[in-house]
Amino acid sequence: MVVRKDIDNSSAELTVTVTREEIKPKIDAELKKFRSRAAIRGFRQGQAPMDFVKKIYGSSIFSETLNEMLSHRLYDYLRESQLDVLGQPLPTEDQRSFSFKISDPEPEYAVNYEVGFVPPFEINGLEKSEKYERLTVSNLDELAEDDLNYARKRMGARSNPETDIQDNDMVRLASKELEGDAGSQVKEGGLETTITVLVSSTADEAFKAQLLASKKGDTLRFNARNIENHEKEDMYRKYILSLEPDDDREVGDWFEGVIEEVSRAEAAELNEEFFKGYFGGDHVTSKEDAIGELKKGILGFYDVRSNALLMRAFQERLLAQNPLELPEKFLKRWLRVSNEGKIDAEQIEREYPAFADNLRWTLLRDKIKEMAAIEVTDTEVRAAYATRVRNYFQAELPDNVIEGSVDRLMQNKEDVDNTRRDLETDKIFEAIRERVTITDKAVPSDEFHKIIDEITKKAEAEQEEGAALSEAASEG
Numbered sequence: 001m002v003v004r005k006d007i008d009n010s011s012a013e014l015t016v017t018v019t020r021e022e023i024k025p026k027i028d029a030e031l032k033k034f035r036s037r038a039a040i041r042g043f044r045q046g047q048a049p050m051d052f053v054k055k056i057y058g059s060s061i062f063s064e065t066l067n068e069m070l071s072h073r074l075y076d077y078l079r080e081s082q083l084d085v086l087g088q089p090l091p092t093e094d095q096r097s098f099s100f101k102i103s104d105p106e107p108e109y110a111v112n113y114e115v116g117f118v119p120p121f122e123i124n125g126l127e128k129s130e131k132y133e134r135l136t137v138s139n140l141d142e143l144a145e146d147d148l149n150y151a152r153k154r155m156g157a158r159s160n161p162e163t164d165i166q167d168n169d170m171v172r173l174a175s176k177e178l179e180g181d182a183g184s185q186v187k188e189g190g191l192e193t194t195i196t197v198l199v200s201s202t203a204d205e206a207f208k209a210q211l212l213a214s215k216k217g218d219t220l221r222f223n224a225r226n227i228e229n230h231e232k233e234d235m236y237r238k239y240i241l242s243l244e245p246d247d248d249r250e251v252g253d254w255f256e257g258v259i260e261e262v263s264r265a266e267a268a269e270l271n272e273e274f275f276k277g278y279f280g281g282d283h284v285t286s287k288e289d290a291i292g293e294l295k296k297g298i299l300g301f302y303d304v305r306s307n308a309l310l311m312r313a314f315q316e317r318l319l320a321q322n323p324l325e326l327p328e329k330f331l332k333r334w335l336r337v338s339n340e341g342k343i344d345a346e347q348i349e350r351e352y353p354a355f356a357d358n359l360r361w362t363l364l365r366d367k368i369k370e371m372a373a374i375e376v377t378d379t380e381v382r383a384a385y386a387t388r389v390r391n392y393f394q395a396e397l398p399d400n401v402i403e404g405s406v407d408r409l410m411q412n413k414e415d416v417d418n419t420r421r422d423l424e425t426d427k428i429f430e431a432i433r434e435r436v437t438i439t440d441k442a443v444p445s446d447e448f449h450k451i452i453d454e455i456t457k458k459a460e461a462e463q464e465e466g467a468a469l470s471e472a473a474s475e476g
Contacts (some may be wrong), residue, residue, distance in 0.1 A: 173257030
């Protein structure tokens, strides 16, 4: 028998009862089964006296049988009642203990379980009246021209001019550490290294002006730390000073450098050789074709990020419009009990709001999946892996090679689960997109990237806030 007593809208106490009359036949059957199979010292198998078996093993068999009956009865009830249970049921904190005297069972064994669940809900915010803006880039032509110029530089011949330096040149300086600032002498025993500078990306405008006014063989004094404004010390030491990770010597910021080489990429001509070499095949034969091809790649790059921003907007608004009630007290207790020793009460209190939002979004995702009848098939997962293989090799491959690669990759179950979830997220995105109203809003690419950076930092912080509890919940 199971009796339900609601605590509030999202938690209840279930009293599961097993009577002496119900459990006694089960215990007798288990004792006979154990006696026939057990190898007990001093007796032939199956020949130990039943009183001896009861005396030595009766209490443990009683306990195991009772727990099994309670568990079956509890989960049968949960399945039949269709409660959307969160976590696992927990015995109440005031649950009394029982005596497992096999010779004198109690009249009944009643265990009180606390359960948390999600009340039935209808999802709000999936109507055409819900309007969203989807960011696109307004300077597509400019970006395509920049990419074409980059391609021409990449495919063009390189030269080493000796009489001038231009904005896109790469400059190599044989550099020696100074004692202090720009007016100091070269430090005896100081660092000697080659510092390479791309003039156009130099953050120090004064140093950049010096470079542009110089030529091969000239000597300059500069603050190396200001060349690219690396925020992290290890990045500065590795990429500017070319120091090994285990080199922990103290190095000053000021250097004297002799320009020993200037490297310049000459732009390739817009001719058949360039088009075939950069784009491959014969489908690009003019500048217009090249610009069109580059625009496809740029649009693909920004489409992925535009959709990610839009999905973020979907998530934030749907969470705001669907403040699902969660059994907070129960969930906090469940997190503590199921992860005893791993997380403490203080951490649970601190991280619970982020954990709760993640849980609410999971519930909303599941509701949308149900509404849109979303399913990811094994065929779709294999197709995703096949696409990954083709993109990696960027070449036509025989079907058997692709299939073999897919088989090997899919041996990683965790990666398969992640791939399936990514495909599911794509389908959820499309399901939401079909139900609401989307309007494109074009912004300059630099503004677009600024928005992406801000959202990414915010998302990473939110993910970190609830990461420990989310991991604990998945293990609990």
